[in-house]
Amino acid sequence: MSENSVSFEEANRIRLSLGLKPLKVGPETSSTQIAEDNMKRHREDEAKRAHEDKVKSRIAKSKNKLELNKTMSGKGLGEASDDDDDGDLYKWTMKSRKKEKERQTAAAAKREKELQELDDSYQAEYDEDHLAGLRVGHDMSDFAEGEERILTLKDSTILENEEEGDELINIQMTEQQRLEKNLENKKKKNRPVYSAYDDDEFTSGKKKNLLSQYDEVLGTEQGNDGFVIGKARKVNRGGAGSLAGPSSGNGGLTAKEIMNQKLKESAIDLTYNKTQQAQDYYTKDEAEITFKKSKKKKKSRSRKADNWDEEGDQDGDAMEVERPEPVDISELNFVDDEDLQASLAKARRLATKKTIKKLTPEQIAKNLAESKTMEVEEDFSERGGLVISDVSEFVSNLASSSAVHAAPARPTQATREDSPELASTSSPTVAEKAQEDTVMEDTKEEAEEDNIRSRTRAESEEAEDIAMKESKESEQAEHEAVLAEEPLVSRGLGSTLALLKQKGALEMGNAEQAERSKIQSERAKWLADARLREARLAKEMAQAKARDKDKVRDKNYSIRDRDRDREHENQRREQQLLDERESRMKNYQPDVKLEYIDDSGNRLNTKEAFRQLSHAFHGKTSGKMKTEKRMKKLEDEKRLLSMSSTDTPLGMASAFQERQKAAGSAHIVLAVGNRNAVPASLASSTVGGTTSTLASGSGLGTTSAAPARSQPSSFSTPSQNAQATMSISGVHAPNREKVAFGLKRKAEAAPGSNPEETAPKKTRN
Amino acid sequence: MIEVICNDRLGKKVRVKCNGDDTVGDLKKLIAAQTGTNWEKIILKKWYTIYKDHITLDDYEIHDGMSIELYYN
Numbered sequence: 001m002s003e004n005s006v007s008f009e010e011a012n013r014i015r016l017s018l019g020l021k022p023l024k025v026g027p028e029t030s031s032t033q034i035a036e037d038n039m040k041r042h043r044e045d046e047a048k049r050a051h052e053d054k055v056k057s058r059i060a061k062s063k064n065k066l067e068l069n070k071t072m073s074g075k076g077l078g079e080a081s082d083d084d085d086d087g088d089l090y091k092w093t094m095k096s097r098k099k100e101k102e103r104q105t106a107a108a109a110k111r112e113k114e115l116q117e118l119d120d121s122y123q124a125e126y127d128e129d130h131l132a133g134l135r136v137g138h139d140m141s142d143f144a145e146g147e148e149r150i151l152t153l154k155d156s157t158i159l160e161n162e163e164e165g166d167e168l169i170n171i172q173m174t175e176q177q178r179l180e181k182n183l184e185n186k187k188k189k190n191r192p193v194y195s196a197y198d199d200d201e202f203t204s205g206k207k208k209n210l211l212s213q214y215d216e217v218l219g220t221e222q223g224n225d226g227f228v229i230g231k232a233r234k235v236n237r238g239g240a241g242s243l244a245g246p247s248s249g250n251g252g253l254t255a256k257e258i259m260n261q262k263l264k265e266s267a268i269d270l271t272y273n274k275t276q277q278a279q280d281y282y283t284k285d286e287a288e289i290t291f292k293k294s295k296k297k298k299k300s301r302s303r304k305a306d307n308w309d310e311e312g313d314q315d316g317d318a319m320e321v322e323r324p325e326p327v328d329i330s331e332l333n334f335v336d337d338e339d340l341q342a343s344l345a346k347a348r349r350l351a352t353k354k355t356i357k358k359l360t361p362e363q364i365a366k367n368l369a370e371s372k373t374m375e376v377e378e379d380f381s382e383r384g385g386l387v388i389s390d391v392s393e394f395v396s397n398l399a400s401s402s403a404v405h406a407a408p409a410r411p412t413q414a415t416r417e418d419s420p421e422l423a424s425t426s427s428p429t430v431a432e433k434a435q436e437d438t439v440m441e442d443t444k445e446e447a448e449e450d451n452i453r454s455r456t457r458a459e460s461e462e463a464e465d466i467a468m469k470e471s472k473e474s475e476q477a478e479h480e481a482v483l484a485e486e487p488l489v490s491r492g493l494g495s496t497l498a499l500l501k502q503k504g505a506l507e508m509g510n511a512e513q514a515e516r517s518k519i520q521s522e523r524a525k526w527l528a529d530a531r532l533r534e535a536r537l538a539k540e541m542a543q544a545k546a547r548d549k550d551k552v553r554d555k556n557y558s559i560r561d562r563d564r565d566r567e568h569e570n571q572r573r574e575q576q577l578l579d580e581r582e583s584r585m586k587n588y589q590p591d592v593k594l595e596y597i598d599d600s601g602n603r604l605n606t607k608e609a610f611r612q613l614s615h616a617f618h619g620k621t622s623g624k625m626k627t628e629k630r631m632k633k634l635e636d637e638k639r640l641l642s643m644s645s646t647d648t649p650l651g652m653a654s655a656f657q658e659r660q661k662a663a664g665s666a667h668i669v670l671a672v673g674n675r676n677a678v679p680a681s682l683a684s685s686t687v688g689g690t691t692s693t694l695a696s697g698s699g700l701g702t703t704s705a706a707p708a709r710s711q712p713s714s715f716s717t718p719s720q721n722a723q724a725t726m727s728i729s730g731v732h733a734p735n736r737e738k739v740a741f742g743l744k745r746k747a748e749a750a751p752g753s754n755p756e757e758t759a760p761k762k763t764r765n
Numbered sequence: 766m767i768e769v770i771c772n773d774r775l776g777k778k779v780r781v782k783c784n785g786d787d788t789v790g791d792l793k794k795l796i797a798a799q800t801g802t803n804w805e806k807i808i809l810k811k812w813y814t815i816y817k818d819h820i821t822l823d824d825y826e827i828h829d830g831m832s833i834e835l836y837y838n
Contacts (some may be wrong), residue, residue, distance in 0.1 A: 004799055005768075005780035014798045020791050023766040024784050 032745055067531055072147060137169040137226045152509075167226070189213055275339045277347050450579075505641045516591060533580075537573060544569065602634075767822070767829035771796055778834065783822065790818035796835070801806070825828040 006014065013024045137154055140490050151168035209215070378511065486502065487495040500506040509517070548562065596609035604612060615621045622630070647653045659668055767785055770777045778800065781795045781801060797804035809816040811833060816825060827833070 006782070006799060008782065009783040011795075014795060018791070018794050018798065020787065020794070023782055025766060441802060652833065 131229050134229050135226055136167065136229060137168045138173055140227050142173055185215065186214070203259060263460075274337075275343050277343050304674065324628045486644065503641055503643075503645045516593075530580070531585075541573075720737075767827070768769065769822070770830070770832045771825060772832055779835075785823040785827075786821050788819055788821050789816045789825070793818070796823045802837065806837050808838050810834045810836055816836045 008023065015022055078503065089318055136151065143149060148169050148216065151170050154167040154169045156164065156167070487498040489496045489499060497506065548566070596604040596612065598604050598608070598612060644651065656668060658667060663669075766782055769781050769783060770778065773809045777800055779796055781792060783792055783795055783798060789805075792809045793809065796802075796807055814831045816817060822823070
């Protein structure tokens with residue numbers, strides 16, 4: 001790993017190009033560096049100091065030595081003295097005694113001088129003025145004139161001393177006072193503590209502690225009485241003015257008197273002005289007195305506040321103006337206090353007057369203006385403008401719908417169930433009637449829906465086309481059946497397919513599927529072609545073989561040649577095959593479609609397919625309930641498919657048609673009981689013909705009379721068709737007893753039998 | 766002036782001269798100038814401590830001769 005480093009100048013150049021300051025040269029002045037410097041300095045200082053101390057000590061030592069040596073100066077003991085050469089012992093002793101005495105006297109004199117000096121110094125400083133400001137713990141009255149008392153400092157704790165200062169007391173006097181207090185307390189103890197009047201508390205201003213009767217004066221409490229020694233005034237007064245007054249500085253008053261003064265100041269005056277009205281609201285002054293609130297700085301809301309203030313002042317002024325009105329009512333009242341009554345009356349008057357609003361001219365003008373604007377608004381709303389409300393919308397909707405309804409609907413398959421048909425039915429039984437009612441309702445609804453649908457379809461067309469089609473189809477309508485036809489299966493496969501499509505059983509493929517199928521067919525074709533080709537090739541090979549066989553006879557054509565040729569041929573053929581395959585596979589897109597089929601041939605969707613798979617995997621199918629449910633579902637689907645696509649499940653429409661034909665009228669009489677029969681006269685004309693039969697109670701289509709029964713009747717072909725359809729739709733119905741509405745067809749009765757004999761019987765199936 | 770060693774452990778090792786009161790961002794710029802990368806792509810780390818751009822080297826207590834790991838993002 002090579003180290004990449006730049007020189008100092010290079011580094012500075014880079015830094016300048018980047019916009020940084022150039023490098024700082026020298027030792028870093030970081031905090032550690034600073035600390036080191038400090039340390040160094042500190043050490044240096046210490047060293048210096050140590051050095052100085054040493055020097056000083058040396059000097060002192062030398063000085064000491066000198067001094068010591070000084071004492072050593074003079075003659076030593078061993079040396080002979082100057083004045084005495086004889087060595088006289090007596091003289092020496094006398095001299096030495098004298099010296100001793102001198103020394104002593106000198107010392108004594110020195111000592112005395114010093115003491116004297118001290119005394120003088122103290123004596124000189126201390127005089128009367130030094131006593132100024134000291135407190136004395138006794139009352140001035142205790143000291144008699146000319147008495148001499150010795151005062152000592154009072155004992156106190158350090159804190160108290162710091163706070164209060166020194167206090168001088170006389171011990172005997174304090175003791176005496178204490179004794180007196182204790183005696184008093186003892187006397188007091190005998191008296192009961194509680195007195196009804198708690199005057200002491202109020203007068204003295206001091207609250208008594210609990211069980212204060214047992215308090216003993218111990219001599220350590222602070223006394224309140226006393227005086228402070230003042231500065232001596234050296235004017236003629238002399239010492240008299242040196243004592244100041246009592247300590248509390250109250251100006252000669254006792255505590256009691258002070259309390260009294262205080263109470264007097266704070267006393268509340270109970271007098272009141274009777275004639276002054278009792279007002280509900282505080283005046284400004286009262287409010288200020290009672291609710292003293294620290295006024296905060298008012299912000300720039302002053303405008304609004306000013307308005308209110310003005311109004312308030314106005315009101316106040318108005319009220320005040322009214323006050324000095326003449327009092328006449330007082331003469332009428334015979335109550336004692338006239339002034340009071342007067343004021344009450346005034347108040348009453350004011351209250352009543354307040355309810356009546358005084359309209360100032362400005363107010364009147366404003367009211368007028370407001371009313372005018374209101375009127376203008378109302379006018380505006382009445383004329384011109386579009387009013388949209390629920391009612392208007394509904395009406396407009398009706399109008400539009402009725403206009404569309406006028407254009408007749410294009411006859412489509414499902415719109416032929418008109419209301420007149422419904423009206424013409426008559427049910428044989430009550431139950432049938434009920435059923436039919438419900439069915440009628442359903443059909444009615446259907447009819448309505450279809451009408452709506454037809455209406456929408458009509459809207460999308462042009463009016464002309466509608467008119468033309470209308471004319472055309474009206475002609476056709478007479479010939480066509482009211483009920484739409486179901487295409488016959490017997491006609492052919494095409495019609496079968498059409499029927500299935502109508503029923504919805506057939507799923508027509510969409511474009512994608514068509515494409516798919518196209519591709520598949522192409523592929524199949526190609527495969528077929530390929531097979532053909534292969535077949536052809538095989539034939540060719542056989543031919544070639546045959547040819548080769550012939551060639552064998554040729555002598556020049558050796559075996560090797562033959563083999564060579566064969567090889568070539570094979571190769572070529574293979575090449576061809578491969579090329580073909582490649583060309584086919586070029587745009588090969590596998591199209592895979594998985595379809596699942598169950599046992600009975602139904603196509604399964606993914607869910608059912610998976611269920612099939614899991615049943616097979618686990619080896620157990622669903623239980624009884626589940627399978628029954630499934631079976632039921634499948635059955636229902638089948639029945640759905642087999643239902644008639646153009647009629648109700650009960651075949652009501654066709655039944656109604658038949659009934660109509662049988663009755664010969666467009667209406668159906670709904671009757672109960674035996675009266676639901678077709679009148680005999682009509683029945684005669686119709687009995688020959690096929691009558692519509694309804695299997696009551698069955699949800700399936702009707703079975704028609706045997707086609708053999710059909711005789712040439714006045715019925716048009718549509719009716720036959722209708723019957724035919726009914727026969728088809730009723731394929732699944734079991735052979736039920738064929739019952740007409742009230743008419744029971746006698747089985748195999750003679751064609752020419754009297755129809756009147758056929759008793760109209762009602763049957764219930 | 767301190768000299769900081771930035772090592773890539775992939776072959777890039779640079780000695781960068783800078784001041785103690787330079788920020789880490791400035792240091793990254795110097796490194797970029799010497800190595801030829803984009804300074805915004807450089808990440809300086811010490812074990813798992815990532816050095817933030819706005820803090821000075823002094824505050825990070827990066828002294829003369831210290832090694833810093835060089836990464837890229």
